[in-house]
Amino acid sequence: MIPVSIELKAALDLAASERSTTTILSTTDNTTFTSDGFRTSWGKLVKKAKIADLTFHDILGTAVTRFALGGCSNPEIATFTGHSLKDVAAILDAHYLGRSGELAESALAKREAHESREWIPNQAPNCPKQVQSKTS
Numbered sequence: 001m002i003p004v005s006i007e008l009k010a011a012l013d014l015a016a017s018e019r020s021t022t023t024i025l026s027t028t029d030n031t032t033f034t035s036d037g038f039r040t041s042w043g044k045l046v047k048k049a050k051i052a053d054l055t056f057h058d059i060l061g062t063a064v065t066r067f068a069l070g071g072c073s074n075p076e077i078a079t080f081t082g083h084s085l086k087d088v089a090a091i092l093d094a095h096y097l098g099r100s101g102e103l104a105e106s107a108l109a110k111r112e113a114h115e116s117r118e119w120i121p122n123q124a125p126n127c128p129k130q131v132q133s134k135t136s
Helices: 006-018 035-048 056-069 074-081 085-096 101-115
Strands: none
Touching: 056 074, 056 085, 074 085
16 A cells, blocks of 8 residues: 555545545546556647656656655655655665755755754755764
8 A cells, every 4th residue: 555645635536435446547538547548648648748857757856856755755655656765865876866955055964964963864955954973
Protein backbone atom coordinates (compact mmCIF):
# COMPACT_ATOMS: atom_id res chain seq x y z
CA MET A 1 0.00 0.00 0.00
CA ILE A 2 1.23 3.51 -0.81
CA PRO A 3 0.49 6.25 1.73
CA VAL A 4 -1.45 9.20 0.32
CA SER A 5 -2.33 12.67 1.55
CA ILE A 6 -5.69 13.32 3.17
CA GLU A 7 -6.77 15.33 0.11
CA LEU A 8 -5.84 12.57 -2.33
CA LYS A 9 -7.55 9.92 -0.23
CA ALA A 10 -10.77 11.96 -0.22
CA ALA A 11 -10.58 12.39 -4.01
CA LEU A 12 -9.89 8.68 -4.55
CA ASP A 13 -12.75 7.68 -2.23
CA LEU A 14 -15.12 9.98 -4.14
CA ALA A 15 -13.95 8.63 -7.49
CA ALA A 16 -14.35 5.05 -6.27
CA SER A 17 -17.95 5.72 -5.28
CA GLU A 18 -18.71 6.97 -8.80
CA ARG A 19 -16.95 4.24 -10.81
CA SER A 20 -17.19 0.53 -11.27
CA THR A 21 -13.46 0.03 -11.90
CA THR A 22 -10.81 -0.04 -9.20
CA THR A 23 -8.21 1.36 -11.59
CA ILE A 24 -7.31 4.96 -10.78
CA LEU A 25 -6.81 5.98 -14.41
CA SER A 26 -9.41 4.46 -16.68
CA THR A 27 -10.76 5.00 -20.16
CA THR A 28 -13.91 6.94 -20.99
CA ASP A 29 -15.63 3.52 -21.13
CA ASN A 30 -14.62 3.01 -17.47
CA THR A 31 -12.24 0.19 -18.35
CA THR A 32 -8.54 -0.28 -17.65
CA PHE A 33 -6.15 1.26 -20.16
CA THR A 34 -3.94 -0.94 -22.28
CA SER A 35 -0.36 0.33 -22.37
CA ASP A 36 -0.82 1.44 -26.00
CA GLY A 37 -4.11 3.12 -25.16
CA PHE A 38 -2.61 5.04 -22.27
CA ARG A 39 0.40 6.07 -24.35
CA THR A 40 -1.91 7.36 -27.09
CA SER A 41 -4.16 9.24 -24.66
CA TRP A 42 -1.15 10.74 -22.85
CA GLY A 43 0.31 11.86 -26.18
CA LYS A 44 -2.96 13.57 -27.16
CA LEU A 45 -3.20 15.40 -23.83
CA VAL A 46 0.42 16.56 -23.95
CA LYS A 47 -0.07 17.78 -27.52
CA LYS A 48 -3.33 19.55 -26.62
CA ALA A 49 -1.60 21.26 -23.68
CA LYS A 50 1.25 22.27 -26.03
CA ILE A 51 3.86 20.67 -23.78
CA ALA A 52 7.04 19.48 -25.46
CA ASP A 53 9.41 16.75 -24.29
CA LEU A 54 7.33 15.43 -21.39
CA THR A 55 6.78 11.77 -20.68
CA PHE A 56 4.60 10.18 -18.03
CA HIS A 57 7.77 8.97 -16.31
CA ASP A 58 8.85 12.59 -15.91
CA ILE A 59 6.08 12.90 -13.31
CA LEU A 60 7.82 10.25 -11.22
CA GLY A 61 11.10 12.12 -11.61
CA THR A 62 9.38 15.25 -10.36
CA ALA A 63 8.07 13.32 -7.36
CA VAL A 64 11.59 12.05 -6.61
CA THR A 65 12.87 15.62 -6.73
CA ARG A 66 10.11 17.04 -4.54
CA PHE A 67 10.70 14.35 -1.92
CA ALA A 68 14.43 15.12 -1.96
CA LEU A 69 13.86 18.86 -1.62
CA GLY A 70 11.48 18.06 1.23
CA GLY A 71 14.35 16.43 3.09
CA CYS A 72 13.60 12.75 2.39
CA SER A 73 16.49 10.31 2.22
CA ASN A 74 17.13 8.30 -0.93
CA PRO A 75 15.91 5.08 0.76
CA GLU A 76 12.65 6.83 1.75
CA ILE A 77 12.17 8.09 -1.79
CA ALA A 78 12.91 4.68 -3.32
CA THR A 79 10.46 2.99 -0.98
CA PHE A 80 7.70 5.40 -1.95
CA THR A 81 8.27 5.52 -5.72
CA GLY A 82 9.42 1.96 -6.31
CA HIS A 83 12.74 3.06 -7.82
CA SER A 84 16.02 1.40 -6.86
CA LEU A 85 18.44 3.46 -4.78
CA LYS A 86 20.69 3.64 -7.82
CA ASP A 87 17.83 5.00 -9.96
CA VAL A 88 16.86 7.60 -7.35
CA ALA A 89 20.45 8.84 -7.24
CA ALA A 90 20.65 8.88 -11.04
CA ILE A 91 17.39 10.81 -11.37
CA LEU A 92 18.46 13.40 -8.83
CA ASP A 93 21.95 13.76 -10.26
CA ALA A 94 21.31 13.73 -13.97
CA HIS A 95 17.96 15.30 -14.55
CA TYR A 96 16.30 17.11 -11.73
CA LEU A 97 18.31 18.43 -8.81
CA GLY A 98 21.47 18.92 -10.75
CA ARG A 99 23.37 21.65 -9.03
CA SER A 100 20.62 23.53 -7.17
CA GLY A 101 21.57 26.84 -5.60
CA GLU A 102 19.37 25.98 -2.60
CA LEU A 103 21.30 22.77 -2.01
CA ALA A 104 24.61 24.57 -2.35
CA GLU A 105 23.52 27.13 0.27
CA SER A 106 22.42 24.33 2.59
CA ALA A 107 25.77 22.55 2.15
CA LEU A 108 27.68 25.75 2.88
CA ALA A 109 25.62 26.43 6.03
CA LYS A 110 26.33 22.89 7.27
CA ARG A 111 30.05 23.22 6.58
CA GLU A 112 30.24 26.60 8.32
CA ALA A 113 28.27 25.25 11.28
CA HIS A 114 30.63 22.29 11.51
CA GLU A 115 33.67 24.53 11.41
CA SER A 116 32.21 26.74 14.14
CA ARG A 117 31.37 23.63 16.18
CA GLU A 118 27.61 24.04 15.73
CA TRP A 119 25.32 21.45 14.23
CA ILE A 120 22.49 21.96 11.73
CA PRO A 121 20.17 18.97 11.34
CA ASN A 122 19.25 17.73 7.87
CA GLN A 123 16.34 19.79 6.66
CA ALA A 124 14.71 20.95 3.49
CA PRO A 125 16.12 24.01 1.73
CA ASN A 126 14.33 27.28 2.56
CA CYS A 127 13.49 26.08 6.09
CA PRO A 128 14.58 28.32 8.95
CA LYS A 129 17.95 27.17 10.22
CA GLN A 130 17.81 25.32 13.53
CA VAL A 131 21.33 25.75 14.84
CA GLN A 132 22.15 23.73 17.92
CA SER A 133 25.33 23.28 19.86
CA LYS A 134 27.04 19.92 19.28
CA THR A 135 27.00 19.46 23.03
CA SER A 136 23.16 19.51 23.20
